Amino acid sequence: MAGNPGGVDPLNPLAPAGSPYLAAPRGPTSQSELEIRWDYPVYAPKVETPTGRTVATFEKRVLPLLEAMAILAGADRRPVLVLRECQTCTGTDDALLTRRADNEKTMLMSRWFHCVKLPADVLDVDHPFHALFEGDSPSHLFIADWDGSGRTNLNGQQSRTELWSIMGEKLSARYASTHETALAELFSILGELDALDDKVGSLRQQLDAEIEKDGPKSAQAAKIQKEITRLANERSELRERAVRVSALKLKERHRPASAGAPSSEKA
Amino acid sequence: MIPLRGGGGLQPAAVLVFASLAALGRAEVQGEGRTPRPAVDPYTQGDPQAAKSAGYVSFGPFLWGDDHTSERVQAVLGGEPLIWVETAHFRLGSSLDEYDFPSDRIERKKLEGELARLKERLSGLKGKVKKLDPWLRLHLYALRLEDLYSDFLREFALEESEFPGPAGARPMGRGPYLGMADKFTVLLLEKKSALARYTSTYCEKAWEASFRYYFTKSDGLFCGLSYDALEGELQNDLVFHYALVFLVTQNLYGGFRGYDSEGPVWWQEGLARWFARKVDPRCLLYTAGKDETLRDELEADWEPKVRARVGHAYFPSVEEMLAWKDPEEWEFSRHMMAWSRVDFVLRRDRAKARALLMDLREPIPWSPERPREELLAERSRNALQSALGKDLAAFDREWAAWVFENYAKR
Numbered sequence: 001m002a003g004n005p006g007g008v009d010p011l012n013p014l015a016p017a018g019s020p021y022l023a024a025p026r027g028p029t030s031q032s033e034l035e036i037r038w039d040y041p042v043y044a045p046k047v048e049t050p051t052g053r054t055v056a057t058f059e060k061r062v063l064p065l066l067e068a069m070a071i072l073a074g075a076d077r078r079p080v081l082v083l084r085e086c087q088t089c090t091g092t093d094d095a096l097l098t099r100r101a102d103n104e105k106t107m108l109m110s111r112w113f114h115c116v117k118l119p120a121d122v123l124d125v126d127h128p129f130h131a132l133f134e135g136d137s138p139s140h141l142f143i144a145d146w147d148g149s150g151r152t153n154l155n156g157q158q159s160r161t162e163l164w165s166i167m168g169e170k171l172s173a174r175y176a177s178t179h180e181t182a183l184a185e186l187f188s189i190l191g192e193l194d195a196l197d198d199k200v201g202s203l204r205q206q207l208d209a210e211i212e213k214d215g216p217k218s219a220q221a222a223k224i225q226k227e228i229t230r231l232a233n234e235r236s237e238l239r240e241r242a243v244r245v246s247a248l249k250l251k252e253r254h255r256p257a258s259a260g261a262p263s264s265e266k267a
Numbered sequence: 268m269i270p271l272r273g274g275g276g277l278q279p280a281a282v283l284v285f286a287s288l289a290a291l292g293r294a295e296v297q298g299e300g301r302t303p304r305p306a307v308d309p310y311t312q313g314d315p316q317a318a319k320s321a322g323y324v325s326f327g328p329f330l331w332g333d334d335h336t337s338e339r340v341q342a343v344l345g346g347e348p349l350i351w352v353e354t355a356h357f358r359l360g361s362s363l364d365e366y367d368f369p370s371d372r373i374e375r376k377k378l379e380g381e382l383a384r385l386k387e388r389l390s391g392l393k394g395k396v397k398k399l400d401p402w403l404r405l406h407l408y409a410l411r412l413e414d415l416y417s418d419f420l421r422e423f424a425l426e427e428s429e430f431p432g433p434a435g436a437r438p439m440g441r442g443p444y445l446g447m448a449d450k451f452t453v454l455l456l457e458k459k460s461a462l463a464r465y466t467s468t469y470c471e472k473a474w475e476a477s478f479r480y481y482f483t484k485s486d487g488l489f490c491g492l493s494y495d496a497l498e499g500e501l502q503n504d505l506v507f508h509y510a511l512v513f514l515v516t517q518n519l520y521g522g523f524r525g526y527d528s529e530g531p532v533w534w535q536e537g538l539a540r541w542f543a544r545k546v547d548p549r550c551l552l553y554t555a556g557k558d559e560t561l562r563d564e565l566e567a568d569w570e571p572k573v574r575a576r577v578g579h580a581y582f583p584s585v586e587e588m589l590a591w592k593d594p595e596e597w598e599f600s601r602h603m604m605a606w607s608r609v610d611f612v613l614r615r616d617r618a619k620a621r622a623l624l625m626d627l628r629e630p631i632p633w634s635p636e637r638p639r640e641e642l643l644a645e646r647s648r649n650a651l652q653s654a655l656g657k658d659l660a661a662f663d664r665e666w667a668a669w670v671f672e673n674y675a676k677r
Contacts, residue, residue, distance in 0.1 A: 208599060
């Protein structure tokens with residue numbers, strides 16, 4: 001971990017910390033917590049056909065920046081993390097955002113962003129969302145307020161710590177409460193969820209084996225079933241806690257939107 | 268889970284379980300990006316005679332689904348490098364990338380067999396194959412889909428010529444494709460994002476892993492899958508093939524005698540599993556619930572497990588199974604039980620299997636008096652009783668006896 005060789009990041013205890021070994025894979029419940037919820041907008045306005053049906057049309061019309069941001073954001077007022085896919089440098093963007101132990105902090109922080117993925121051809125000058133990635137060397141991703149203001153461009157080559165710092169700055173600016181405390185708690189919840197997933201999975205297999213060996217009336221089977229129920233309830237409570245912890249409140253916003261006014265460039 | 272349409276909804280195909288085997292993931296940086304595809308199929312050189320000999324109707328562009336063509340799909344998916352082919356019963360689009368020849372012995376042997384068959388059809392396929400390029404993968408999947416279609420017909424003692432059937436006879440649907448007017452469409456995408464863009468544009472909601480959908484206007488059934496929804500050890504061609512068979516089987520069943528509604532769920536899942544296990548019986552894809560890890564392949568030897576349960580008289584009655592809903596909520600043993608019931612039907616008597624399929628897909632007229640759910644349940648119950656010539660309790664008993672007699676003890 002950059003700047004912390006041999007140490008353990010308190011916010012990401014599973015990140016490789018000078019160790020050559022990969023962290024243990026996450027359990028299914030943690031994995032769902034770590035998933036980035038992407039939006040994949042396609043500009044395909046619905047039109048009515050002469051027969052009265054509504055069909056999607058795919059228009060090759062470049063939208064002005066403000067309109068593009070408005071369509072991207074919809075009713076979501078969280079800050080945006082917008083990524084464009086790339087056919088020629090597959091991996092540089094994903095490397096930061098793929099579910100890996102050392103990306104977990106990014107995954108967890110993503111819940112406070114509206115994450116949007118655009119296709120590679122957004123670079124085509126006639127793509128509806130082209131205005132978001134204009135120029136000779138367009139960024140790979142950017143972080144901004146929902147209306148496009150306060151934008152920070154990233155070229156996909158930045159380190160994880162740089163990315164976290166940029167994400168963190170935006171979160172501090174846009175949310176009324178701190179994400180750092182929530183992150184620490186979420187990491188701890190993930191650990192607990194993993195332990196529960198592991199126990200429940202193993203008990204379910206034991207239960208099946210027990211039933212197949214001695215039948216459903218086996219005393220052992222009843223005991224295992226009871227324990228599964230207890231642990232599953234505990235897991236549900238933890239998931240509810242994760243939801244509560246993640247519920248940060250956005251700050252009220254007064255200033256008018258001025259899309260595209262970049263605050264910084266990280267290339 | 269998705270809006271009902273055309274008289275019934277399609278399940279989201281037990282969304283490719285994020286299998287939890289490992290998040291070890293893919294190579295961090297692949298470096299070179301995606302291999303470009305030649306515009307013309309290198310194995311037929313676009314020659315119409317060569318394409319026909321291979322069993323192809325077209326390499327596109329063609330009408331794909333309701334109000335959209337393959338070209339429009341390409342436009343919506345942006346930079347996704349799609350290639351297309353139309354076979355006798357399917358239209359297939361693929362953006363699958365190059366695939367290294369596998370090291371797994373079973374997968375290797377399976378591929379060698381398939382490639383040998385392809386060589387007989389594709390004059391341009393010569394020599395030892397070390398990598399499956401995108402066009403070769405398209406040919407392989409076209410072959411696999413047509414194989415599945417033939418297998419479906421064979422297992423249920425059906426003939427192509429029966430569809431849509433003569434007027435006045437027992438209705439067999441609106442068109443020649445098992446009763447569907449349009450061919451079955453299949454989109455195999457490398458990236459989840461591409462499937463999400465397609466489904467959000469044409470299927471009402473974004474789905475990243477897999478999806479089935481009914482196009483009402485063209486009367487066709489669609490199935491889409493993304494390869495990178497499979498993670499860790501599951502990301503290989505064998506598992507992807509398994510997933511495809513699992514999903515397309517449900518479309519063949521849902522489309523049989525015309526699409527109106529699906530189910531019963533246990534039968535549909537069991538049937539999909541039965542055909543998918545022919546691809547690789549070790550694979551347990553779609554057996555883990557939402558909070559569960561996919562089990563080890565040691566748990567995939569189902570005959571002794573089902574037999575043991577039968578031995579303890581611990582199994583669900585078919586009456587109970589008729590009430591089973593969302594397979595994502597099922598415990599592991601339900602998948603085995605559903606598969607085993609189908610195994611019982613299909614391994615014994617094809618004429619009876621056919622009769623059951625016909626009855627399970629008997630069109631249900633719309634009724635203002637009775638809820639559709641109730642009519643569907645009634646159809647399932649009647650089908651099982653009439654096609655198998657016994658009441659449901661007798662079906663349970665016969666199945667149990669058959670399991671005890673035919674399944675290995677260990």
